[in-house]
Amino acid sequence: xxxxxxxxxxxxxxxxxxxxxxxxxxxxxxxxxxxxxxxxxxxxxxxxxxxxxxxxxxxxxxxxxxxxxxxxxxxxxxxxxxxxxxxxxxxxxxxxxxxxxxxxxxxxxxxxxxxxxxxxxxxxxxxxxxxxxxxxxxxxxxxxxxxxxxxxxxxxxxxxxxxxxxxxxxxxxxx
Amino acid sequence: xxxxxxxxxxxxxxxxxxxxxxxxxxxxxxxxxxxxxxxxxxxxxxxxxxxxxxxxxxxxxxxxxxxxxxxxxxxxxxxxxxxxxxxxxxxxxxxxxxxxxxxxxxxxxxxxxxxxxxxxxxxxxxxxxxxxxxxxxxxxxxxxxxxxxxxxxxxxxxxxxxxxxxxxxxxxxxxxxxxxxxxxxxxxxxxxxxxxxxxxxxxxxxxxxxxxxxxxxxxxxxxxxxxxxxxxxxxxxxxxxxxxxxxxxxxxxxxxxxxxxxxxxxxxxxxxxxxxxxxxxxxxxxxxxxxxxxxxxxxxxxxxxxxxxxxxxxxxxxxxxxxxxxxxxxxxxxxxxxxxxxxxxxxxxxxxxxxxxxxxxxxxxxxxxxxxxxxxxxxxxxxxxxxxxxxxxxxxxxxxxxxxxxxxxxxxxxxxxxxxxxxxxxxxxxxxxxxxxxxxxxxxxxxxxxxxxxxxxxxxxxxxxxxxxxxxxxxxxxxxxxxxxxxxxxxxxxxxxxxxxxxxxxxxxxxxxxxxxxxxxxxxxxxxxxxxxxxxxxxxxxxxxxxxxxxxxxxxxxxxxxxxxxxxxxxxxxxxxxxxx
Numbered sequence: 001x002x003x004x005x006x007x008x009x010x011x012x013x014x015x016x017x018x019x020x021x022x023x024x025x026x027x028x029x030x031x032x033x034x035x036x037x038x039x040x041x042x043x044x045x046x047x048x049x050x051x052x053x054x055x056x057x058x059x060x061x062x063x064x065x066x067x068x069x070x071x072x073x074x075x076x077x078x079x080x081x082x083x084x085x086x087x088x089x090x091x092x093x094x095x096x097x098x099x100x101x102x103x104x105x106x107x108x109x110x111x112x113x114x115x116x117x118x119x120x121x122x123x124x125x126x127x128x129x130x131x132x133x134x135x136x137x138x139x140x141x142x143x144x145x146x147x148x149x150x151x152x153x154x155x156x157x158x159x160x161x162x163x164x165x166x167x168x169x170x171x172x173x174x175x
Numbered sequence: 176x177x178x179x180x181x182x183x184x185x186x187x188x189x190x191x192x193x194x195x196x197x198x199x200x201x202x203x204x205x206x207x208x209x210x211x212x213x214x215x216x217x218x219x220x221x222x223x224x225x226x227x228x229x230x231x232x233x234x235x236x237x238x239x240x241x242x243x244x245x246x247x248x249x250x251x252x253x254x255x256x257x258x259x260x261x262x263x264x265x266x267x268x269x270x271x272x273x274x275x276x277x278x279x280x281x282x283x284x285x286x287x288x289x290x291x292x293x294x295x296x297x298x299x300x301x302x303x304x305x306x307x308x309x310x311x312x313x314x315x316x317x318x319x320x321x322x323x324x325x326x327x328x329x330x331x332x333x334x335x336x337x338x339x340x341x342x343x344x345x346x347x348x349x350x351x352x353x354x355x356x357x358x359x360x361x362x363x364x365x366x367x368x369x370x371x372x373x374x375x376x377x378x379x380x381x382x383x384x385x386x387x388x389x390x391x392x393x394x395x396x397x398x399x400x401x402x403x404x405x406x407x408x409x410x411x412x413x414x415x416x417x418x419x420x421x422x423x424x425x426x427x428x429x430x431x432x433x434x435x436x437x438x439x440x441x442x443x444x445x446x447x448x449x450x451x452x453x454x455x456x457x458x459x460x461x462x463x464x465x466x467x468x469x470x471x472x473x474x475x476x477x478x479x480x481x482x483x484x485x486x487x488x489x490x491x492x493x494x495x496x497x498x499x500x501x502x503x504x505x506x507x508x509x510x511x512x513x514x515x516x517x518x519x520x521x522x523x524x525x526x527x528x529x530x531x532x533x534x535x536x537x538x539x540x541x542x543x544x545x546x547x548x549x550x551x552x553x554x555x556x557x558x559x560x561x562x563x564x565x566x567x568x569x570x571x572x573x574x575x576x577x578x579x580x581x582x583x584x585x586x587x588x589x590x591x592x593x594x595x596x597x598x599x600x601x602x603x604x605x606x607x608x609x610x611x612x613x614x615x616x617x618x619x620x621x622x623x624x625x626x627x628x629x630x631x632x633x634x635x636x637x638x639x640x641x642x643x644x645x646x647x648x649x650x651x652x653x654x655x656x657x658x659x660x661x662x663x664x665x666x667x668x669x670x671x672x673x674x675x676x677x678x679x680x681x682x683x684x685x686x687x688x689x690x691x692x693x694x695x696x697x698x699x700x701x702x703x704x705x706x707x708x709x710x711x712x713x714x715x716x717x718x719x720x721x722x723x724x725x726x727x728x729x730x731x732x733x734x735x736x737x738x739x740x741x742x743x744x745x746x747x748x749x750x751x752x753x754x755x756x
Contacts, residue, residue, distance in 0.1 A: 027341060041356050081322075081351075088326070
């Protein structure tokens with residue numbers, strides 16, 4: 001019945017790694033962070049059940065030897081929920097990549113617009129002159145072909161290899 | 176009878192969702208009828224539950240007849256029944272609005288075959304959260320409504336919605352994880368998640384443990400309710416969704432968080448350890464939220480910020496921890512659900528009529544559509560708290576409760592609340608005077624042209640503003656310094672922008688920008704669909720009706736607050752008056 005140190009260490013490690021990944025701008029890492037945090041929380045739930053014991057089935061084990069079944073029931077529910085939401089998030093990330101060829105957290109354009117109305121308007125460094133990575137989503141839709149997209153990307157980020165390097169032009173799917 | 180009725184607000188929408196999914200897009204008419212019937216049934220059941228709960232007090236139903244602390248418990252008391260009634264009412268109104276929009280637009284804005292089942296699941300989740308008798312079911316209810324809301328928010332999968340949706344999903348996921356971790360710790364400390372049992376057992380814990388558990392739960396709920404330091408996600412994500420979706424989100428989702436805060440502060444942790452923190456948070460939420468609203472130029476974003484701001488009133492009432500404060504908060508929740516939903520529906524109509532929700536691009540709506548003007552004006556005044564509307568009654572109740580409390584901090588909040596009310600009036604009347612009242616030709620050209628440049632995409636920078644503050648012509652010549660675009664595309668874009676401005680201001684392009692009001696040819700745009708206007712008008716009538724029935728409603732709120740402060744009705748309803756194990 002000695003308390004184990006393994007679970008708290010793993011839980012703490014997962015939380016730390018999850019939060020670190022969550023702070024990234026890349027959405028895939030955010031997703032991985034969410035997964036780690038979810039697993040950490042599930043382990044936390046598991047550890048609340050106290051020391052492990054035998055399967056909680058009447059007639060199979062004495063009540064004193066049984067492990068607590070309630071946290072396990074809660075974890076099962078939580079796992080299913082995390083699974084479903086992660087799948088949805090993954091689909092959203094894929095959709096974001098398909099739409100704008102980037103999977104980073106976007107900026108709020110209307111916020112920028114409101115901020116621009118202030119007296120900093122005359123500033124040479126207008127908030128609208130964003131780093132291309134921070135530029136609004138959606139404009140890739142106005143481009144006609146894959147080649148145009150690639151050309152624009154090459155012009156904006158010289159030296160950064162495109163995600164589609166090696167793929168023949170037009171393999172990116174319909175737009 | 177109550178044991179039969181209580182699960183229905185959850186079961187009916189879930190079964191309805193399954194049926195609506197089966198019917199699918201092949202029979203949209205059947206699907207619409209089905210969803211409306213289901214929600215009407217939910218509304219009826221909720222009203223009956225409220226009548227019973229108000230007559231007999233709280234009642235608990237153990238699902239599947241399991242012994243109480245082991246199985247799932249649903250609890251109906253005055254608070255949850257009242258919330259159910261309001262939720263079902265606005266859900267029905269929004270659904271009818273969405274049906275009207277769907278039949279007017281086709282499936283482009285709201286793909287109907289997905290929309291209806293998801294919407295019903297959302298309502299089932301809201302009802303499950305209101306009825307949950309244990310913390311874990313509250314979590315499951317939250318997850319149901321959140322997952323449905325993820326789908327609704329990203330309907331259609333356009334780029335802005337995806338961008339806003341990702342923020343919303345990640346923030347919601349985080350709050351759910353905090354909530355789940357809090358549940359784990361609560362279970363570790365007490366060995367139960369049934370709220371009635373927790374109400375007794377949590378009080379026996381050491382103070383430090385209590386404080387940790389309470390703050391974790393409050394943080395999780397404050398994210399969902401958008402209380403100030405945790406509210407930044409809301410104005411970012413709500414405005415991009417389709418109008419009916421934003422309306423139901425604004426009305427219901429944050430209020431589920433407020434409901435959970437009420438339960439935490441009254442049932443689980445009645446000691447009031449964090450009341451001062453909540454009061455400060457309420458003050459910050461009110462003031463900062465409304466300052467954000469005043470700064471905005473888009474109707475939907477203004478409304479989103481007022482939504483955040485007015486959450487502060489409810490938190491204020493809860494943090495007072497007096498019966499009067501709670502009664503005010505409950506009344507305010509009811510009022511605010513109805514009013515905020517209505518205003519977002521009106522914003523949807525404005526977008527249809529004017530082609531935009533940006534205040535700077537709108538003008539002359541009062542002349543173009545007087546009915547729309549009335550539909551905006553009445554709830555807007557109600558939101559700002561002008562007598563005799565229900566907003567005034569709710570704010571008055573809260574402010575009186577704050578004064579009666581006697582401390583200096585509540586008095587500061589009373590002052591903050593009064594100021595917030597005035598600033599709300601500023602925000603909504605600015606929309607009124609610009610979008611509805613001014614002649615369309617007065618829409619400032621410089622700002623619109625800049626907006627056009629912003630809309631046109633990042634290939635070019637926005638036009639420099641003319642020094643005298645208004646550009647004079649509708650279209651400022653943009654892009655010279657960059658000059659990256661071929662002339663034909665520039666011309667095409669300029670023509671597109673001219674068309675857009677014409678739509679936004681409900682006029683044909685005027686020859687002379689200064690007095691285009693006259694013969695330049697005002698032509699009405701597509702007429703507003705009757706179903707959408709009808710459902711919005713019905714919601715406006717409901718919000719005015721809240722004023723008419725304010726007396727009895729406030730009575731229910733006061734009795735609910737009394738129950739919450741007393742706590743025994745809730746606990747004994749679950750354990751049937753026996754000793755709590």
